[in-house]
Amino acid sequence: MPYGEPHPEDPHELRGVTVPGDAESMREMAYTFAEEFAALGFDQERLLRIFRLPGYAGAHRAYRALGEIEIQRIVRESLEFWGRCRIVVREPAPEQGSGDLIQIGSRSAGRSSGSED
Amino acid sequence: MPKVNNWQLGREMSYPYEARFPERQFAFVFNINRCIACQSCTMACKSTWTFSKGQEHMWWANVETKPYGGYPQSWDVKILRKLDEANPDGQYWEGKNSDKTFGPYGEFKGKTIFEAAETRFEPESSRVLGYLPSDEEWNSPNIYEDNPLGKPGVKNQLDQKGTELPAHDVWFFYLARICNHCSYPGCLAACPRKAIYKRPEDGIVLIDQKECRGYRKCVEACPYKKSIYRGNTRVSEKCIGCYPRVEGKDPESGGVPMETRCMAACIGQIRLQGLAQLNEDGTWAEDRQNPLYYLVHEAKVALPLYPQLGTQPNGYYIPPRWVPHAYLEQMFGPGVGRAVERSKHPDRELLCVLQLFRRDNRIIFRYEIEEGPKIYEGSYRGRDVTLYNDTVIAFGHDGRELFRTTVEEPLYVRSNVHANSI
Numbered sequence: 073m074p075y076g077e078p079h080p081e082d083p084h085e086l087r088g089v090t091v092p093g094d095a096e097s098m099r100e101m102a103y104t105f106a107e108e109f110a111a112l113g114f115d116q117e118r119l120l121r122i123f124r125l126p127g128y129a130g131a132h133r134a135y136r137a138l139g140e141i142e143i144q145r146i147v148r149e150s151l152e153f154w155g156r157c158r159i160v161v162r163e164p165a166p167e168q169g170s171g172d173l174i175q176i177g178s179r180s181a182g183r184s185s186g187s188e189d
Numbered sequence: 190m191p192k193v194n195n196w197q198l199g200r201e202m203s204y205p206y207e208a209r210f211p212e213r214q215f216a217f218v219f220n221i222n223r224c225i226a227c228q229s230c231t232m233a234c235k236s237t238w239t240f241s242k243g244q245e246h247m248w249w250a251n252v253e254t255k256p257y258g259g260y261p262q263s264w265d266v267k268i269l270r271k272l273d274e275a276n277p278d279g280q281y282w283e284g285k286n287s288d289k290t291f292g293p294y295g296e297f298k299g300k301t302i303f304e305a306a307e308t309r310f311e312p313e314s315s316r317v318l319g320y321l322p323s324d325e326e327w328n329s330p331n332i333y334e335d336n337p338l339g340k341p342g343v344k345n346q347l348d349q350k351g352t353e354l355p356a357h358d359v360w361f362f363y364l365a366r367i368c369n370h371c372s373y374p375g376c377l378a379a380c381p382r383k384a385i386y387k388r389p390e391d392g393i394v395l396i397d398q399k400e401c402r403g404y405r406k407c408v409e410a411c412p413y414k415k416s417i418y419r420g421n422t423r424v425s426e427k428c429i430g431c432y433p434r435v436e437g438k439d440p441e442s443g444g445v446p447m448e449t450r451c452m453a454a455c456i457g458q459i460r461l462q463g464l465a466q467l468n469e470d471g472t473w474a475e476d477r478q479n480p481l482y483y484l485v486h487e488a489k490v491a492l493p494l495y496p497q498l499g500t501q502p503n504g505y506y507i508p509p510r511w512v513p514h515a516y517l518e519q520m521f522g523p524g525v526g527r528a529v530e531r532s533k534h535p536d537r538e539l540l541c542v543l544q545l546f547r548r549d550n551r552i553i554f555r556y557e558i559e560e561g562p563k564i565y566e567g568s569y570r571g572r573d574v575t576l577y578n579d580t581v582i583a584f585g586h587d588g589r590e591l592f593r594t595t596v597e598e599p600l601y602v603r604s605n606v607h608a609n610s611i
Contacts, residue, residue, distance in 0.1 A: 103570075129335060
């Protein structure tokens, strides 16, 4: 956006434009984040943390718009289906003699998904 | 101009050079539905490649808030407007979505940035329709993206308490971007010194720093504005696709092809990068068990960014499910409806492939699925759903297994002697 007021004759100056909207899109966005991360193996506590932390701006915007109770309901509903399983990532055992060749991070042979936060 | 095949547009188009294709093509898929704008990718790139003097304004990887944001500011609005001016009311698609690998979204009837340059009154040297962003547009990424301007009636002043700024209330999403390492790069087409080239082994687009004289034709021509001028060296620079990692020469890689820094740093697990095999005509060769091929050409949930610009970008996006389709179709083409529907209700295979994102930093060349038993059947948000205990296995460049994901909870039996250990 420009620093100054837009000049009506300047074709290069971006002015406010309308975009199509839907009042339910915020709720749909909250469902999408909840479903995507639940499918990656996040539990209720970690999912709610994504919504509560202001650093995760998109999810937090939905949290502020819809409120704690509605977000909790959405998270619970998503987990009702997606939370039935817990994703586990396993790496094959290192081959003989190749143990010192590849060392990526500090991953163990079996690990839960999405442990970055 | 010579004619080249553009499979994304479903037709031939003009391009200043004859088509040449690499052995494999650097490509990536970003799942926008998972992007929460943490900017980890942005900072991973910044701290690796653009932390030096003169690069302050350079963000080879960035995340911008749509629909209002852009880096440089309004980059997409401006190029779309210029195309519309060059071909009023002529920028539209025809035909239907299909399962073909050539023209899967129908046929684009409008003009690309190369074709529009032919019809406009431009200097003869201009081979590409573009524009040069101002310094102001480069120097404040993300400004005003999540919040409108300052308080009403107060000119030229940001709100002193940023937290009290009103936020957009309708919809928005985060668009993570890097160079698309296009098959028909605008930057390459425009360079008068032929200093820009695609690497024959992986299609990564590079600027030869010794040949570049800083004419900024590439900055003007790249519609995605990912070629950026550096004032203190007086040459242009761009995303290099972290090619030492892709080559397996990064110290961390141990000789194995690895994904780029921005991919590896992704907290939201939205990113998957790989190398696509190409046919002689530039279309993707069938590689059914490659996750990128599956997402782009089988499931067709991943779509190119602004394909109508004509550069055949190699960055693909799973579109956000909550955004009006009219906007998404302008950004990702007519394949949006199909892609959103499929990502909203993923089938068994798609669910497995989506589990491959960010499970490892090594490039996945192939996957296999071991089908497991049904573990749940019921309804979710008014639709019948079934969940299976499937396992997806990822393989690297040498065919060796990288990892496997399963939905089984591992069972650890604690020792009687050391009860607190596993």
